[in-house]
Each structure stands twice: as structure tokens, then as C-alpha cells.
Amino acid sequence: MSKDTLRSNKTDIVMGLCGDYRLVLNKVLEKKLITQREYNNLKSIPNENIEGHVVELVDKIMNKGEDTCKAFLDLLQTDDEIKTTLPELANIQDNCLLPTPEELYELRSQPVGLCMIINNEKFSDGTSRGGTNTDAQSLAEVFHWLGFRVLMCKDQTREQMSHTVAGLASLSDGNQLQGLSVQEWNGSRFTAPQQALQHGDAFFCCILSHGEKGAVWGTDLNPLAIKEITRSFKATEQSALTGKPKVFLIQACQGRQKQRGVMLKDVETDGGSPSIPEEADVLVAVATVEDHQAFRHPVNGSWFVQSVCQQLKERCPSGEDFTSILHYVNGDVGQKEAFSQPVTAKQMPEVRFTLTKRLVLSPQRM
Template sequence: MAAKGTIRRNKTAIQATLCADYSLILNKVDEKQLITPREYRNLRSINREDVEGHVVKLVDKIMDKGEDTCKKFLELLQTDEEVKSTYPDLKKIQLTNTSLLPTPVQASSAEHSDGPSPQKRRKEDDQYQLNSRPTGLCVIINNENFTYMNQRRGTNRDAQSLGEVFSWLGFRVLMCKDQTRDQMDQALKCFASLSDLSQLHEFSVQEWSENGFTDIKEAPPSLNHGDAFICCIMSHGESGVVSGSDGKSLPIKHITRTFKATDQSALTGKPKVFLIQACQGKQDHRGVLSEDLQADDCQSQYIPEEADFLVAIATVEDYKSFRHITDGSWFIQSVCQQLKEGCSRGDDMTTILSRVNNEVSKKEGVKQQPGKLKQMPEVKFTLRKRLVLTPHCD
């Protein structure tokens, strides 16, 4: 990964230099076909970003596309005469690496090699590239108080745990409390588009800072999706829906489809994770003396609208989920603990959530009567690659 590593080491200097003329470098990478026409249109039409923000997104996009594209990008910076004359400061940056420049024709031929061909391309990474800082946006909707339903005591402990773990993983964490159905819907649309940040004050947004959530008095001056999106919703619920603080229902499918891929969405092609802590019915889930786990995955050359989603729900359809009035819910507390352990080891999200499934499935609602009250979370995903979240130590 020499080229990508070179860009990463010199990322700040490269971005600062290319700010001198963003249009030129964008047109150059388009001419060299380092990005697709759709990516070019998206990068050209980004709203609410200064020149530096545009350059950051361009360089992040190049890094996301893997080693071969990074190599061609460095070749462009080193060999194109118009680029060199427009950005003279590039020569001050250590970009030279003999492995990055084109191999002379008279160099060794693959036909006479005893080992693998030096021209053989490495298989494209099967992992989502999360290089932005912050990694992305984590939105928590925390419904504790309801007009016609019982208070969800213990939910603030879950919110605290989520704020801690996703901040540790490099996300910017925002929370909205006690939202009605319509407020939830509008808030999620606002976070999906980030088109009008002035709306955020309507949803009583709080931001995680150090050891807790604090009120945001006005819209943040800048807010972007980064390379991943996390949405955590904690509320009452019924089959396939979650409840607003007014007792009205919002379908989970409607929530996820608010973030589906479009030509305009900055989240197209990026992972979107939804963690839903809510009952999905009124039935008690009883235990039996057998268990089975199975996961499935698929991939496609083109990105469908519904691609790159991971939805983990506290319980399967029609059943209750459990929450301790002091310690928080079984599901969210398990998610946070397994993230702390698994992300430190480099495990991917589906592996971590399988461990959550296993851990929650072993819990007993009535300790004196094993098997009487059980809970089984459910994970669904259309992820095309491995999603690995890593702690940010800086």
C-alpha cells in the first residue's frame, strides 16, 4: 500500500497545496478517469463547503478508491506539467517513490519471471475506507418521556454509553431527546441531507463533549457526514415501527430509506448503521434447548439504492425487548461493550453484532425460571464490504 501510505503521510500538505486551484485538480483527475462522472458531478457541486473542504473530500475520495488510483494520482502530481506549474509547492512534499512511477519498458518481463507478475494488480480492498476526521456522524434519538406511554427509565444510561463509545471511535455524536413522530421524521431528513442546518435548533440537539451531552445553542458552523453514518434510535415500538413521544408510529423501513443512495447524497456508497432499541411487539420470547445462527452477504458491480445498510434491532418481530431502569437495555449495553472489545481487535461490525446476538440470547428475564423470558436481537445488512471501526487516539 505504498501510494496510499504516501498520500496519508502527506495528506495535510497535499490538501493545503491543492487549495490554490481546486477546479484544476478536479478537472485533471476527471481527465485521467481517476473518478467516475457521477463522482465528478458530486465533487463539483458540493454545497456549504469552502475550498479546503472541497479539496479534503477530493483527496478522501481518491484514497477510498484504493492503491491503484492513489498511485495514478501521485503520478499526476509528479508528472503533469500544468499541475507542477500551478502547484509549485508540490516539489517541497516528499511524494517520490520509485515504486510509484511507471516501470520502463526494458524492465523485467513477466514472461521470464519465476514468481508472480510484478504487474499483477492487488485485489481491491474488501473493506470500507474510513479516512475522514471525524470518521462520521452519529445521531441518537433518545425518547424517554411520552404523552400516552410509560417513561423509558434507564434510556439515558444507554445514550451515555453510545456517546462514549462512538466518540471513542472518532464520530461526532449528536442527540435529540423526546421527539414526536413528525419531529423524528424531519430531524432524520435534516441529518440525511444536511441542507439546512438552521433546522437543528427545532429538535433540541445536544452534542457529546468529554463526559456528557450539552445543548447546542445554534446550528453548528459546519457539519458533514464523513465516511460513515450511525443512527441510534431508542424508544417504545411495535412490529416494524418505533414510537414518537406522542405515541405515533414511524416505520423502521421509512427511517432507513430516508438515507438511501441518490446521485446527490454524500452518503452514497458509504456504510449506514442503524441501531434500534425498541420492542417489536407484546409477546414474551421464551427459550428452547437449541439455537442456530446464520449470516449471508452479497455484492454487486453497481450500487443499488438500498446498498451499504446495516440495521440491528434489539429484538425480532412481535416480541418485547428488555431495559433495566438503572443499567440500561440489554441490547445497547451489549453493543457498546462488544464495540469496545471488538474494535480494539480490528473486528468488523457484522462479527461484533453476532457476538451481541449471542450475548443477549443468553440473558434471562427471570433468573429463577431459565427460558421463561428471553430476547433475540436481529441484524440485517446490505453491506458490500467489511465495516471496521477503529478507535481514534488523537
């Protein structure tokens, strides 16, 4: 975490900041990491005590919490003037925040991998999921930006969803998803795929539908178990995705209950085996916890998917790993409220994973 990084590298950071304290202080004010009053107080410390200035600034940043600590470290790494004047600070940032290669999933393929969106809008009972196309487009845009080939299947029954998942799990060079209307995002809209599909170094599956406890619905209102979906991707010697990250983002209700709002009180491998478990390297993020509803605006899309896309856009450029980004998604969605009588309704996404390394997605030059 960024606060831990500041704490463990405080001595080196303080020494680096002493080189041009006023420059960094002004930059911190510009980024609104401190208030004008705090700036004036820090500036009023006697000039002969430069180190006192710096220690006070770093302590103040650390006391403001994780988000402010991260923004401060990002500033040291990315601001051109600071990098030129105080290059040792950028080096501290690199050394303490970026994981070693052994800790990361390797994402070297071009494209990075496939991102499949199953987008169920219209159902056999005549109902429709307003706003789901907004979610699908937001996902397509952000994963295309992150270097994935983005595919979409629209309005699938339970059997069709099962066939799609099985087809993706067994996909090999030259294979297509036979019998399904697969479209591919070309940067502005969905069209027919122009090239054969093959897996890269990562796989994402985004399912947008209705659901119930532990399952998502096909358009025929029949449930497909989330466990059945993920277990289609068990590691095998033949699978192109063995040892690679497989992420499932599920936007679907998991029951009919509404979560109530509660007021807070008093808040302030050396020598390892070459084999891996067959269910390793999987992450499942569901829009809501079991038995509860997930909220979706009929035009602007769902709370969960829109938050995922926004957090990816904001945090991937700075090298934050995917599971950490989902912490911010949980916090963001958890703060939203739906006004439903007799109580204010809330939503809490749930994440579970067997990832063995850090998954860092980076914007690609297209």
C-alpha cells in the same frame, strides 16, 4: 473466522511456534486459553519432539472454538515479547486476518462521521423509559471513542423523528437541523453543537424508544416505520452518503410477545458496473425479532445497547468488522434471561444488511 484462519495457516503457524514454543505455551496459560492440566500435559511431551508440542497446542486451541481461536491469534499479534522473539507470527496474523483495502469501507475523514441518538424517555401517556439515558451515554462514549461526532435529540414525537431523519439524510455543509434541540457529546456531557454539521465517511443512527412490529414510537405514541427511516437514506447522486455505510441500531420492542427459553439437546469485481443499488450499504440491527419484547433495566440500560457498546469496546481494537461484532452481540443477548411467569423470557436481536464491504471501526486518538 479465526478458526478457519488457524486451519488454513496451520503449517506456517506451527513452523513459527517451533522457534520458541515454551514462550508461547506460557503466554497461552497466562491468558487462560488452556487449563493448568492441559499445560502440564503439553509440557510433558518429550523435548526432542518440539513439532509434536506445537501441533498438539494448535489442535487443542482449534478444538476450543471460535472465541479461543481469536484470542490466540490476537495474542500472537499483540504480545510485545512474542512479536520481538517470533516476528513471523505477527506477520501471519496480519496477512490472514486483515482484509484487503478493496474489501473495506474507507473511513478517512476526521471525524469519521456522525452518530445521531434519538432518545425517547418520557411519553404523552405519562410513562417513561427508565435506563434509556444510561444507554444514550454508553453509546455516546463508545462512538466518541471511535472518532464520531455524537449528536442527541431528546423526547421526539413521531413528526419530529421524521424531520430529524430527513434532515440528516439531506444534510450538506453548513446545514443545521432547524427547529430541533440537537445536542453534541463533548467527551463528558451533551452540550449545544459548536460547529456546523456535515457528513463524514460513515453514519450511525441509534433510536431508543418504545415500538411495535416494524416501527418505533414517538413520544406522542405514534409509530414511525423503520423502513421509512432507512429509505430516507437511499443512494442518490446528490447524497453525501452514497456508497458509504449507514447503520441503524434500534432499541425498541417489536411486539408484546415474550420469547420463551428452550433447552438445547446434543450441543457441541472485475469489470463491474460503476452504479450501485439505491438501498445498498445499509445495516439495521434491531434489539429483538418481530412481534416480541426487548428488555431494559430501569437503571443499567437495555440488554441490546449495553451489549453493543461492550462488544465494540472489546473487539474494535483488534480490527474485527462490525457485522462480526454483532454476531457476538446476538450470542451475548441470547444468553440472558428475564424471569417472567409462567416462562423464562429470552431476547434475540435481529440484523439485516445490504453492506457491500466490511465495516471496521477503530479507536481514535482524541
